[in-house]
Amino acid sequence: MPIETPLTSLLGIKHPILSAPMAIIAGSRLVRAVGEAGGFGILGGGYGDKDWLEKEITKLQASSAPFGIGFITWSLAKRAELLDIALDAKPRAIMLSFGDVRPFASRIKAAGSLLICQVQSEDMAKQALDAGADILIAQGTEAGGHGASRTTFDIVPAVIDLAAGRVPVVAAGGIADGRGLAAMMVLGASGVLLGTRFYASVECDGAEEAKRRICAANSGETVRGVIFDVSRQIWWPAPFTARTLINDHALRWMGREAELVHNVEAVAAEYATARDAGNYDVAAVFAGGAASLIHDIPPAAEIVERIAREADQILSGQRNFPGTPLAVSSR
Structure with a gap:
């Protein structure tokens, strides 16, 4: 009904x-x-x-x-x-x-x-x-x-x-x-x-690989922060940050955000190359905490x-x- x-x-x-x-x-x-x-x-x-x-x-x-x-x-x-x-x-x-x-x-x-x-x-x-x-x-x-x-x-x-x-x-x-x-x-x-x-x-x-990663995500495998915005050189106003699946790029820079900003030009170039290649070990999958409840497409x-x-x-x-x-x- x-x-x-x-x-x-x-x-x-x-x-x-x-x-x-x-x-x-x-x-x-x-x-x-x-x-x-x-x-x-x-x-x-x-x-x-x-x-x-x-x-x-x-x-x-x-x-x-x-x-x-x-x-x-x-x-x-x-x-x-x-x-x-x-x-x-x-x-x-x-x-x-x-x-x-x-x-x-x-x-x-x-x-x-x-x-x-x-x-x-x-x-x-x-x-x-x-x-x-x-x-x-x-x-x-x-x-x-x-x-x-x-x-x-x-x-x-x-x-x-x-x-x-x-x-x-x-x-x-x-x-x-x-x-x-x-x-x-x-x-x-x-x-x-x-x-x-x-x-x-x-x-x-969205890319099929991104969808697959959402379906494979377990509880606690997302993070909210500025890593991917800095890496994309998109400067969001406070207090807004982005929640994404945790991947290799997130793990590399979590806790080192100041260093990321300092090296932003080189990191942004690497990130853009990975994103264009569909490499989601680096590129962001913007997904929420509900990803762990999702198992199909x-x-x-x-x-x-x-x-x-x-x-x-x-x-x-x-x-x-x-x-x-x-x-x-x-x-």
Whole structure:
């Protein structure tokens, strides 16, 4: 059965499951597949590749499924014209993460799109609400890619309390199955945003070797830090750092970040060569703590249906959380 929440009503979707706008690898194939399965896919606009954005938007417009487009906010501020390209496509929503949304909020809402803001603290949530956010994503540090230090079980209820029912709050970070969706709904979230789980899907445009490594990862085999941003010479603002799978490059420089910065030109050249060759002993796989829960690479539609079905069974009392003596029931 569909799980109806304020989020599903607002976005006009069947399941309260969103796919994260992972830069470049969350392309039109993934976004369309998630949307057609009843979730909500968000295109990964990332740092702002105009040609890529226009090409992927054109592909998306061939589908009737609703979709969103996501941007790294501080990077969008350097190429604000990309927002016009996105809004011309009439997405159901624009998602902004990691920066001040106020310069863009009025344009997004005037164009008729919903404004989704990803936040990592109460102060960020207050700023987003003041700017007119329609949906808040409360992102915990367990999330893959960039984020901050608050845990999912800390930040999600804090943002829910702050929002006080004014807008739906979506949980992100360390969630990969129906247990995670059910748990977040018990906390009061209206849905979940998943990155790493959809990275390991057929339609994700990530490298197959990267997907394989996600499936092989064990608990504790991710790390949050600045090593890969420094190695790519992409200087992210504080407090945002990146969570990745631990590989040889991470092990080489963990605890030696100052030395890495000192040798950045030589290391960056080595890193670029390895990345272009698909060498993931050096190149980053941006993945979250939920990687240890992921063991297969199915179609995105199967992921959506599987998570929705499992969460519904738990919430309706038909199925227990593993290891619990009593069923959780919300009905």
